[in-house]
Amino acid sequence: MQIVSPSLLAANFGDLRKDIEMINRSEAEWLHLDIMDGVFVPNISFGFPVLEAVAKLCTKKLDVHLMIVDPGKFINEVKSLGAMMMNVHYEACPHLHRTIQQIHEAGMKAGVTLNPSTPVCLLEEIIRDVDMVLLMTVNPGFGGQKFIEHSIEKVRALKELIVRTGSKALIEADGGVNADTGKRLAEAGTDVLVAGSYVFKADSPEERISLLRNL
Numbered sequence: 001m002q003i004v005s006p007s008l009l010a011a012n013f014g015d016l017r018k019d020i021e022m023i024n025r026s027e028a029e030w031l032h033l034d035i036m037d038g039v040f041v042p043n044i045s046f047g048f049p050v051l052e053a054v055a056k057l058c059t060k061k062l063d064v065h066l067m068i069v070d071p072g073k074f075i076n077e078v079k080s081l082g083a084m085m086m087n088v089h090y091e092a093c094p095h096l097h098r099t100i101q102q103i104h105e106a107g108m109k110a111g112v113t114l115n116p117s118t119p120v121c122l123l124e125e126i127i128r129d130v131d132m133v134l135l136m137t138v139n140p141g142f143g144g145q146k147f148i149e150h151s152i153e154k155v156r157a158l159k160e161l162i163v164r165t166g167s168k169a170l171i172e173a174d175g176g177v178n179a180d181t182g183k184r185l186a187e188a189g190t191d192v193l194v195a196g197s198y199v200f201k202a203d204s205p206e207e208r209i210s211l212l213r214n215l
């Protein structure tokens with residue numbers, strides 16, 4: 001069983017209400033929100049005014065993924081959305097321990113995100129303090145990219161680190177997730193699957209969510 005966190009980035013922005021109502025009816029437990037700044041990643045998505053409207057409509061837990069420099073500056077804004085989880089990139093946080101502490105002090109769960117080229121071993125000193133590790137299984141910034149195969153080994157390495165250290169962190173995979181990659185990720189040890197295109201570009205998005213949930 002996997003927690004499914006559909007990524008709003010692949011939704012129809014011309015009719016967000018319809019897609020959020022679909023998510024509310026579905027077996028997805030979370031909604032994944034990708035915030036980009038055009039600096040940390042070469043793309044810009046949506047910002048807080050749009051997400052405030054989304055948060056009002058959505059009944060699922062909000063899983064916020066900040067692909068921005070200095071994400072610690074926006075803890076209050078993310079908290080105001082009513083977010084359950086705030087994910088910050090390891091590569092964007094020189095004082096990661098402090099940022100994780102501040103997210104917790106704000107009453108949210110804290111996730112640390114790794115780019116594909118950032119090794120799991122760098123989490124050794126922080127793994128007990130985080131609630132989740134978000135592994136990028138594509139390079140961040142765009143939906144619809146091809147899954148990076150090496151990610152499967154990375155999930156296994158992360159699982160080993162979590163077991164060895166007694167950490168309670170969940171493992172979430174993000175990028176190129178579909179029935180095939182999702183199954184292999186789940187077997188390797190993920191708890192949460194993010195899926196954008198695979199869900200929103202389908203004729204029956206709710207069935208796809210159900211399929212991923214039951215992997």
Ligand code: DX5
Pocket residue numbers: 007008009010032034065138139140141142143144145174175176177194195196197198
């Ligand atoms: C990419 C984002 C992902 C993206 C995944 O930077 O973090 O959440 O929406 O999209 P798919 O599932 O289409 O690869």
Ligand code: ZN
Pocket residue numbers: 007032033034065174194
């Ligand atoms: Zn994401």
